[in-house]
Amino acid sequence: MDANTLIDINQQKQLLAKTISMPAGYLDDYHQHPWHQIIFPVSGLLQSEIDKRRVVVPHNALLYIPAGTPHKSVAFTHTEFSSLYLNPASKVTFCHAPKSCLVTPFFKELVLLLLKQADAHDNKATENLLRVLNDQIIAAANYDIPLLKPKDRRTLAIFEGLIDQPATRLTLAQWALQVGASERTLSRLFAKEFNQSFRAWRQHLRLVLSLELLSTNCSIQNIALNLGFASDAAYISAFKALFLNTPHKYRQFMLQTKTARSLSYCQ
Template sequence: MPPTPRPRKATPPPVEWIDRTTPGARRLPPDAPHDPDADARADTYAASPAYIRYDRSPMPVTAMAADYAPGHVTKPHQHPHAQLIHAMHGVMVVSTADGQWIVPPTRGMWMPGGTVHWIRMVGRVQMRTAYIRPDAAPDLPTRCTVLGVTALLRELILAAIDIPLPYAPDSRDGRLMRLLLDEVLLVPTLPLHLPRPSDVGLRQICDAIVESPDTDLTLADWGNSLGVDPKTIQRRFARETGMTFGQWRQQARLLAALERLAAGAKVVDVALDMGYGSPSAFATMFRRQFGVPPSAFFR
């Protein structure tokens, strides 16, 4: 039988939105009046006039800052402009209908415009986001991906947050924004994606693995549980995710491990909790996938 899902934690208080360009408006309280429905409070900032000023600006590039409480989860939403989402502190777990991405502080998430997504915060997250008008950078990715964030790109994002709107394209501010776009084109993409299949049976398997990454259920076990030939399950995994069952489970474990490590867990504890026989086996697989040992990933 599939593993019993672990209970979800309650959602903590919502976001504080930081406006660095409007005098006297440093923070917008999370309960700012715009919708009496309590469920909407988690994303109050998204309906504020100041937020929309960035999200739908005619400027090629805009940037804003927002701080989130640990465990906060945004509601599914989308933006007309593309986003480069970067966390100065904390880890973001970004989800869409196509899968899940882990975004540590030294990385960034590229989100094409019009993509419905939601974000779960691991630790207190200091999010810094650049919004990019679709026609401003036609060569940028058309799919969600995690990007490396260089020291220069990080500083450009921070500088962009302080630029008031509107700005002249040929001004110093306009040139800084163009340099930000140029730098995004140069940074590498990273393998921090866990694809989500559309097949109902595969989703049942994947959801169970995400809930319990240490599960040792085999393809044969899942075949017996679902009444499907294991070879059929393997073919469906390859077709829908581009991975074998084993590769997908390995990726799920590694990304879950990143979350735990980001929260301060010890490598030995994470290795055993993820189903590895020893810390060295975990470190070997981690280095093979990410190019560095677990102890160096967040440096």
């Protein structure tokens, strides 16, 4: 059942939850919901476009989308995320602007509790938890990981090539020969669309691709080498600068979230 149908038949509730799974490459084109939505990643990689911004939503973040806000998402890999839908007619008045939030341990536990609470009968406790949720959204640090997927067909060809072989060491000049553009043109395209050099964008892409590998048993060293980093130390340093955490701590955070979600379904 799609989210808006679920909302239509549960207008009396304050809170609904739904797990959404997308195959790699799936595009959930522009749509909107009559209730507020929270996107909480479980596995995979999701890029969302909302309010003229495109952001990647990693596993230590969530995306808050106010009711009636058009948005679309694309799955880089097979992706699963939990969605909370919050009734704007409830007694809790939520934020009016979309926000990508850094998730603290307390914030994560609150969201997991609400995902579980959505299956229970509404009560005063649910309302109180929703008030705390709104406070957490307001207080959370903005956490925008910029877009990665290009629109121009030539830079898109480079993106697709790196998705298939992220460790490839082709220079921009070598890519230029493959995609039918000059090195200068490609350099200008990356600067225009991403405000980054090709090398910075490529590292950014490799770091985001590493998130999926961190959900496997692959060692940190092998992840670094498989993605083209010179060493695990170089990978760890770059990862921490972008994701505000070490790969090891990020992996722990992600695995704890998966375990908690599994347990909530079993109870």
